[in-house]
Amino acid sequence: MRLRHLACAAVLAVALPACAVTAGEHASILDAQTLRIGVKGDQPGLGLRTGVDTYAGFDVDVAYYIAGELGVAREDVEFVQVTSEEREDVLIDDEVDLVLATYSITQLRKTVVNFGGPYYVARQDILVRADNTDIQGVEDLAGRKLCQGAGSNSANRIIEERGIDAQRVERATYSECIDLLAVGVVDAVSTDDLILAGYLAEAPSAFRLVGEPFTSEKYGIGVAKEDVAGCEAVNRAVTQMYQDGTASRLLDKWFGDTGLDLVRTVPQFEGCG
Incomplete structure (x- = not known):
């Protein structure tokens, strides 16, 4: 379904009948009680x-904060687990009201959904096994097996944009990529440094973060395309989160011990509409 939505957006100018996208009516998040x-x-x-219905992490805490700024109590927030490949679909099909899921803002995605934020600007890096000293930068991925999660652009930025002849291996989630890396089926996993730092923190003796970031990844809050007012309200909430010190506190809570150079200033917003 995701491919249909994005393909339709790419040919929107010619209005092909086969590309009609059926979506539910989207109420603004400004009117939401849940x-x-x-x-x-x-x-x-x-x-x-x-747990069955419980989640934890930086994105989760940011979601609770934004909900509070929108006037929705913590107990009235329901989390829905999504994969990278599902993020556009769940918004378009009105299965969720917002998406906070390491959702990098791209021009193609902006054709089908709106983005508040970014609420953080991460940088793409590389995770390898701890005993691998051959990979010291993105150029060293040539000829190596590189894993990415389905629906991610991380391998494209290396293979297509930089012309590095790595062998792409794709799995449904980055957790599956990390499992392949641990047993030597792939040589590296490359995605946002915050994602890699989380996996590294769980197994610091098994992996090594190369520490040579080479892109900027703007984490956006996905909002229904037509909800411009809701998107603007999300931006006000993100601004407040940085100004009152909450963003810095949450970054320290989740990544303070990782050694990452964390960005603590309000990111430049992309704009809604």
Whole structure:
């Protein structure tokens, strides 16, 4: 379904009948008394499922903060686990009201959903096994097996954009990529440094973060395309989160011991609409 939505957006100008996208009516989040928020469930430090209906991580805490600024109580927030591949679909099909799931803002995605934020600007890096000293930067991935989660752009930025001849291996989630890395099926996993730092924190003796970031990844809050007013309210909430010190506190809570150079200033917003 995701491919259909994005393909339709790419040819919107010619209005092909086959590309009609059926979506539910979207009420503005400004009128919400409850919120359904899409988060990851397998990314330690960001969005990790800890029980039947409970999640923990930076994205989860940011989601609670934004909900509070929108006037929705913590107990009225429902989290929905999503994969990278599902993020557009769950918004378009009105299965969630917001998505906070390490959701990088791209021009193509902006054709089908709105983005508040970014609420953080991460940087793409590389995770390898601890005993691998051959990979010291992105150029060293040539000829190596590189794993990415389905629906992610991380391998594209290396193979297509930088012309590095790595062998792409794709799995449904980054957790599956990490499992392949641990047993030597792939040589590296490359994605946002916050994601990699969460996995590294769980097994510091097994992996090594290369520490040579090479892109900026703007984490956005996905909002229904037509809800411009709701998107603008999300931006006001993110601004307040940085100004009152909550953002810095949450970054320290989840990543303070990782050694990452954390960004603590309000990111430049992309704009709604």
